[in-house]
Amino acid sequence: MAKRETLFSGIQPTNQTHIGNYIGALKQWVELQSSNNCLFCIVDLHAITVPQNPEKLREDIRSTAATYLAVGLDPKKCTIFVQSDVPEHAELGWIMGTVARMSELERMTQFKDKAKKQKENVSVGLFTYPALMSADILLYDTTIVPVGEDQMQHVELARTLARRFNTQFGETFNVPHAVIQKTGARIMSLDDPKTKMSKSGTLANAIFLSDAPDVITRKIMRAVTDSGKGISFDPTKKPAISNLMTIFHHVTGDSMEKIEQDFGNKGYGDFKKALAEATVEYLTPIRKKREMYMKDQKELDRILKSGAETAHKKALKKIVTIRKNMGLGR
Numbered sequence: 001m002a003k004r005e006t007l008f009s010g011i012q013p014t015n016q017t018h019i020g021n022y023i024g025a026l027k028q029w030v031e032l033q034s035s036n037n038c039l040f041c042i043v044d045l046h047a048i049t050v051p052q053n054p055e056k057l058r059e060d061i062r063s064t065a066a067t068y069l070a071v072g073l074d075p076k077k078c079t080i081f082v083q084s085d086v087p088e089h090a091e092l093g094w095i096m097g098t099v100a101r102m103s104e105l106e107r108m109t110q111f112k113d114k115a116k117k118q119k120e121n122v123s124v125g126l127f128t129y130p131a132l133m134s135a136d137i138l139l140y141d142t143t144i145v146p147v148g149e150d151q152m153q154h155v156e157l158a159r160t161l162a163r164r165f166n167t168q169f170g171e172t173f174n175v176p177h178a179v180i181q182k183t184g185a186r187i188m189s190l191d192d193p194k195t196k197m198s199k200s201g202t203l204a205n206a207i208f209l210s211d212a213p214d215v216i217t218r219k220i221m222r223a224v225t226d227s228g229k230g231i232s233f234d235p236t237k238k239p240a241i242s243n244l245m246t247i248f249h250h251v252t253g254d255s256m257e258k259i260e261q262d263f264g265n266k267g268y269g270d271f272k273k274a275l276a277e278a279t280v281e282y283l284t285p286i287r288k289k290r291e292m293y294m295k296d297q298k299e300l301d302r303i304l305k306s307g308a309e310t311a312h313k314k315a316l317k318k319i320v321t322i323r324k325n326m327g328l329g330r
């Protein structure tokens with residue numbers, strides 16, 4: 001039997017979760033939860049690195065929790081919790097900020113992208129964000145971090161900081177590694193296959209897990225396609241169709257070869273119609289379950305409270321060792 005790994009991953013509770021988050025992250029989590037020790041976090045402290053409305057943030061935290069449950073994360077198998085409910089994240093985030101170098105954080109592409117959007121209002125928190133993310137991961141002796149491709153650079157930094165800390169203060173942290181999907185680690189925008197599907201992009205760029213069937217169908221039918229014709233998987237020459245094929249593969253389980261065989265001679269329109277139908281069929285039960293969990297706030301609360309207690313016990317034990325190794329406290 002394969003060794004039980006310790007997994008940590010999280011999603012920012014900003015706006016709705018989209019099919020990129022699902023394919024890149026959540027789908028892997030569900031597959032991995034039964035045979036590993038898993039912690040899945042709703043990273044609200046990360047969300048506040050850009051301006052948030054408190055009412056909306058509160059709603060988005062609950063909605064993200066409901067989404068975790070709706071896609072099939074089972075609180076009996078994994079720990080689901082909100083980051084700010086476990087204060088050790090913030091403490092270790094501060095510590096990691098003292099271990100990280102300015103030059104390392106300046107190189108982070110997510111910071112550079114997000115800073116551009118914030119213009120002159122870039123918070124210090126947005127800059128030190130990867131130190132907090134390293135803390136999230138290292139606090140639980142994590143061995144595996146299942147993420148989308150865009151988070152690989154951050155996980156690499158967590159590895160660097162873990163090694164640096166261990167060299168300076170003695171063996172304290174496990175050095176984790178990222179795992180990404182073979183296909184679908186980077187789902188692209190429907191309206192621009194050169195950019196990543198994102199929560200903060202145009203409404204048409206993403207299929208949100210909360211989208212109604214007619215909205216999903218409209219977005220897919222209007223998705224940008226490549227010049228030429230033919231359904232074949234070639235992300236370089238046919239980025240738009242290859243992206244749609246990746247989504248098709250994930251919602252039907254069909255291999256790329258089968259998709260090529262089934263749709264090879266058909267037009268883009270026929271393929272999109274089939275994709276829209278398959279996506280609606282796949283996402284409808286998830287949307288309904290999410291709505292059901294949103295109505296049962298008491299149950300959501302119970303799950304998040306219990307998850308926070310489990311995570312807090314582990315985090316507290318670890319932070320005591322970290323403080324001791326660094327010479328902090330009395």
Ligand code: TYM
Pocket residue numbers: 008009010011012013020021022023024025043046132133136137145146147148149150151154184185186187188196197198
């Ligand atoms: P976030 O909230 O931006 O995204 C959540 C997860 O979804 C993946 N993802 C994608 N995968 C495929 N295609 C896409 N277009 C796409 N867009 C997003 C992300 O890679 C991620 O796995 N910094 C993290 C949250 C975080 C975290 C952590 C993750 C905080 N602490 C510790 C892992 C471990 C973030 O902003 O993810």
